[in-house]
Amino acid sequence: MEDISNTHIVKRWWRFRTQSSLWANFLQNKYCKRAHCVTKVAISSDSHTWKSLVKIRAKIEPHIVWKIRSGNSSFWWDNWTGKGALAKIFPGIGRSAKLPVNFFFDNNSWNFAKLLNFLPMQAAQSIAQITIDEQNGTDFPIWQLSDDGCYTNKSAWHSIRASAPSSPFLNSLWHKRIPFKISFLNWRIFKRKVPFDDIIGKFGTDRRSMCVCCRVPTYETIQHFFVESEIAHQTWSFFGNPLGIRHTDQPIPAIFKKWMDCKYTNNVQKLILQVTPLIICWELWKQRCSCKYGNQRKINIGKILYHGIWTIKSAASKLFPPIRDMARWTEICYTIEKLRPITKWWQVLWEMPPFGTMKMNTDGSYITEKGTAGIGGILRDCRGDLIMAFSITVQRQ
Ligand SMILES: [Zn+2]
Structure with a gap:
């Protein structure tokens, strides 16, 4: 402001x-x-x-x-x-x-x-x-x-404007293949701006609500609901196990990091590893809201898994359309692991300029982080013989 x-x-x-x-x-x-x-x-x-x-x-x-x-x-x-x-x-x-x-x-x-x-x-x-x-x-x-x-x-x-240093991790929450509302919720979770009692308590209230996510309810905290609860364990394990990611009671950023740092063999797998933790939190959150503020009596794990798979499929469908026809999560994980990028290649030939003329080929590149750029070029005659060449480093002012 x-x-x-x-x-x-x-x-x-x-x-x-x-x-x-x-x-x-x-x-x-x-x-x-x-x-x-x-x-x-x-x-x-x-x-x-x-x-x-x-x-x-x-x-x-x-x-x-x-x-x-x-x-x-x-x-x-x-x-x-x-x-x-x-x-x-x-x-x-x-x-x-x-x-x-x-x-x-x-x-x-x-x-x-x-x-x-x-x-x-x-x-x-x-x-x-x-x-x-x-x-x-x-x-x-x-x-x-x-x-x-x-x-x-x-x-x-x-x-x-005073801009905060950009964090690659926080940037990864704003994934272009998922709806804004999902990214926004995850950003709120990371910034601890969601209404759980342990967060609201900092403003002087002393409420201690019981959770809606376990058979034996316990005090609800953000860490409990998204990581340690029965429903969280079931959801993270359901999505993580077929990908070889075991769920443990770590802080939320560490869990996200584990997913996002996971090795992948192709771009579809990379996308799924990036968006799944965001979608899991979103689906868990929706169910909690239905129980707390709606008419639902208890959390429905079936809905979390079904809607989760559906959202992941729509995020990946542009990159890999056949995913739309897959119903089971294990089938999706198995298929995308087997995917290999198709390599295309073509031969590049330098063509001589017409007789009596010269040809100049130039190129340049830019490193955004350092603000440096390089340009270069080579001049040849119509027989392909070198006349002159140059390369210059350019620094941003
Ligand atoms: Zn619970």
Whole structure:
């Protein structure tokens, strides 16, 4: 929620900086009459809106780049070089907000001598290479986080949101072949956000309900219901035994890990090992809800197994359609274990280019985690002889 709220503040800052409106002019005149808005410090008597804008400013200002036209941007405080405000790169006194970029123009080019009076040689040289567009328009802002330079809430949200490190294990709960409701329930189980007494007890209640899953009822906890109860043992063993997975009273994440780390020989088996634990929890949960909140008197193991197999079959049917006609779980396990991927192969030949021409073959690859990419190519003549070849590693900025 905080990220969404901050995204709207970013949008307000973008509008304040880039659009002329009554509201923007009011803020400009109230708070930034003497200092540039990028450098103005908020004080406690300022309005809540202005203080929230100042708070978010440092995160967002580097993404607003000014494309120079007539050069009306602030030389020191607007980010028109794409590297940030010059006043922050070269701190010092006399960084006037009123000094415009066009002070350094000489007709249609840069006055290098003037630049040197204010900046070191290297900075002046790199500024002198910035092209000046037609000078008959005001400088215009570019939102760097989108491809077209226009502001979007989506890109702003991605840049400021605090995202938790992604966990491959939690990601595996969101399996694309099963309905969202099943993934969501399993995510709640892992985050311990399901209404069992041991979880609700943390909020100060002292309820101790008896379970509905055993012949001799005992106190119900999340671990008892999904792992240790009679019904849980029967269900996990029914689905696990034909696959060689023995059910033991471990914590729920360890049980899931055992299933998901299990060795597989083909993609259908891999899919079944991934989705079955999720579906087991879902079917157990449905039965518990029917007993606790519906009219059902006791848990029906037959329904758990039947519906479980049906859901697993529909998850795997796209990958392996014959599974639809199989009724028994042991038959499904036996068949998918015997499946072997069909290997296809074809010969790839390099064809010579027509006489008098050359041929360039290129390729590239990208490692998402490291942000590195490699590109390469080879140039041959019409007889197939090598002329030149290259390979370059490219690093994300
Ligand atoms: Zn029980």
